[in-house]
Amino acid sequence: MNDPYQRSAEYIDILIAEAWGFFAPGLAEALRGLSGTTGVTVDLGAGSGRGVAVICAALPDDSPVLAVEPSPSLRAVLLARAHEDVRLRERVTVSPTDALGTPLPDHIRALVAMNMIGHLSPDDRQVLWGRAAPRLVPGGGVILNLSPPTSPTHIARSRMSSRKVGDLTYEGWASAEVVGDHQVRWHMTYLVQRDGQPVSELVVEYDWWVLDEAELGKELAEHGLTTRRTGPPDAGMYVATRN
Ligand SMILES: C[S@@+](CC[C@H](N)C(=O)[O-])C[C@H]1O[C@@H](n2cnc3c(N)ncnc32)[C@H](O)[C@@H]1O
Structure with missing residues (x-):
């Protein structure tokens, strides 16, 4: 797989830190708002692990997390972050796979895909939703953001x-x-x-x-999920739960 982060990985964690100041409260709120309380939280394209840390802080200590990260260089930062904090080390599993190649847990509490969905083609997204939606526990959800532009724009x-x-x-x-x-x-x-x-x-x-809110809602509806906005205004964050 082509890894667009191979050469830039050393800069990603520090340069995405400010954005996570904005996304973290939205992700924590969306996770806590799900009525499903069992199963694994999957962070797809976990990057350097800033989202993983937010997930661990938002959910109870015994709630497991699967951090999926295909880029070896970003995964090194992720693994170091997961190892460094004992509260993460005991519950975060780091998987060196990508969105379609990763074996998904049978019971998913939340599928988190922050700042990454644009890496997946429409066909790949269809495959992903088809695999993930039936695995969501009742009350579980998909949580993601659509970063601008949401239509092809210079x-x-x-x-x-x-x-x-x-x-x-x-x-x-x-x-x-x-x-x-x-x-x-x-x-x-x-x-x-x-x-x-x-x-x-x-x-x-x-x-x-790129895709917009209407396209996302339509795609997820085809897999039995209802999408609504979540997080701060302008965060472009969505949570999709089973109808
Ligand atoms: C902009 S980074 C965001 C990382 C992290 N989610 C965050 O918000 O800090 C995009 C991430 O998606 C990952 N990625 C790219 N293609 C992927 C794929 N096909 N499956 C899973 N992750 C992918 C990259 O390796 C990278 O970690």
């Missing part, structure tokens, strides 16, 4: 995030071009600077499938 280059660690400042810049009816291509630049002077620059590109 996005002008802008700075997404900036963090200072020691003497160095790390910046993530992004732009997107339309490459298909349902696809954009993100151009990501990771810029490291010292005292305003460039130290290094990495450019990474990857394609991203």
Whole structure:
């Protein structure tokens, strides 16, 4: 599998930290709002594990988590995060698989897919919903976000995030071009600077499938799930539960 994070993984955790300040309360609220209280919470495309930490904090200590992460370099950060905190180590299983290749638990409390659904084509999503929906425990749900753009749209280059660690400042810049009816291509630049002077620059590109709220709701309805917004306004977060 092509891994768009192979070269950028070292920057992902620090540059997504600010966004998680926004997503964490929404994810915790959505998890606690589910009436299903048994089964495994699956974090699909868990990345560096920020969502996993939120899941563990939101749910009871005996509630298991399966963190699915195909990128070896991001998985290294995830595994370190899961190992470092004993409350995570005892309940988080890290799987080196991807969304379609991972063996899903028979009983799923929540299927979480934060900041990742654009990596799946419409056909892949259909397969995923077909596998996941019947495994949701009664009252379980799918929780995900649709990050903008939700339709094929040109996005002008802008700075997404900036963090200072020691003497160095790390910046993530992004732009997107339309490459298909349902696809954009993100151009990501990771810029490291010292005292305003460039130290290094990495450019990474990857394609991203876009969909909007109506398309998501229709897809999930075909698998017996009802979708509603959750989280802070403008978070683009949704929870889908069985009808
Ligand atoms: C932008 S990162 C988000 C990571 C994490 N969910 C977060 O919000 O911090 C997208 C993640 O999706 C993962 N990913 C890409 N393709 C995937 C696939 N086919 N199945 C599962 N995960 C995938 C990437 O490896 C990466 O960890």
